[in-house]
Amino acid sequence: MKKLKEKIVKEGKTIGETILKVDSFLNHQVDVELMQEIGKKFAEHFRDKNITKVVTIESSGIAPATMVAMQLKVPLLFLKKQKPNTLQDEFLQTTVYSFTKERFYELMVAKKYVEKEDRVLIIDDFLANGEAGLGAIRLMEEAGAKVVGVGIVIEKAFQPGRSKIEEKGYEVYSLARIKRIEEGHIEFVEEN
Numbered sequence: 726m727k728k729l730k731e732k733i734v735k736e737g738k739t740i741g742e743t744i745l746k747v748d749s750f751l752n753h754q755v756d757v758e759l760m761q762e763i764g765k766k767f768a769e770h771f772r773d774k775n776i777t778k779v780v781t782i783e784s785s786g787i788a789p790a791t792m793v794a795m796q797l798k799v800p801l802l803f804l805k806k807q808k809p810n811t812l813q814d815e816f817l818q819t820t821v822y823s824f825t826k827e828r829f830y831e832l833m834v835a836k837k838y839v840e841k842e843d844r845v846l847i848i849d850d851f852l853a854n855g856e857a858g859l860g861a862i863r864l865m866e867e868a869g870a871k872v873v874g875v876g877i878v879i880e881k882a883f884q885p886g887r888s889k890i891e892e893k894g895y896e897v898y899s900l901a902r903i904k905r906i907e908e909g910h911i912e913f914v915e916e917n
């Protein structure tokens with residue numbers, strides 16, 4: 726997605742050769758117009774998949790996922806990383822390891838928000854090692870729903886996330902794929 730890539734080049738800050746900070750439009754402040762276009766792009770791609778629910782992970786996945794859900798006119802469900810005191814319902818839980826943050830965390834969802842008939846589209850802001858995405862897939866499948874695809878705003882194609890998710894048989898669709906980060910320069914994967 727041209728506009729997204731231009732925004733990344735203009736406003737992204739690199740940290741070493743692996744981390745891209747995009748706090749000005751995605752991870753802290755949100756560019757809502759860009760998010761809306763991102764939502765349309767995902768909706769266009771997944772429109773014929775009969776999606777009944779968009780699922781993301783708090784917190785940074787919520788902005789793009791909301792826009793997709795709005796376009797597809799389905800509910801947005803976000804997985805929680807902490808069990809709230811108010812979560813009285815029966816819930817499902819899975820442990821995820823973050824290679825970037827070097828720690829384990831939990832992903833949780835109340836069972837009542839996932840139906841066996843649900844066809845789920847998972848949306849996330851970044852794809853790095855794929856552990857968050859795989860955790861979300863595990864939870865949805867455990868709840869009996871069908872995951873029909875994974876949509877990613879920014880994929881770091883030099884990390885193994887895509888292949889780990891594709892190996893399990895799920896489609897990954899990313900709007901910007903970064904091939905490498907070198908001396909502050911961001912190189913994208915060529916699109917055909």
Ligand code: G4P
Pocket residue numbers: 743744745746747752782783784785786822823824825826850851852853854855856857858881886
């Ligand atoms: P994974 O998401 O592919 O499993 O990779 P990993 O566990 O390594 O990533 C952990 C967290 O770090 C995720 O956010 C992920 O989005 C974020 N992340 C990974 N690489 C980058 C990067 O280059 N730039 C930025 N900005 N974020 C990156 P999180 O902990 O879920 O945070 P949040 O959603 O609450 O903001």
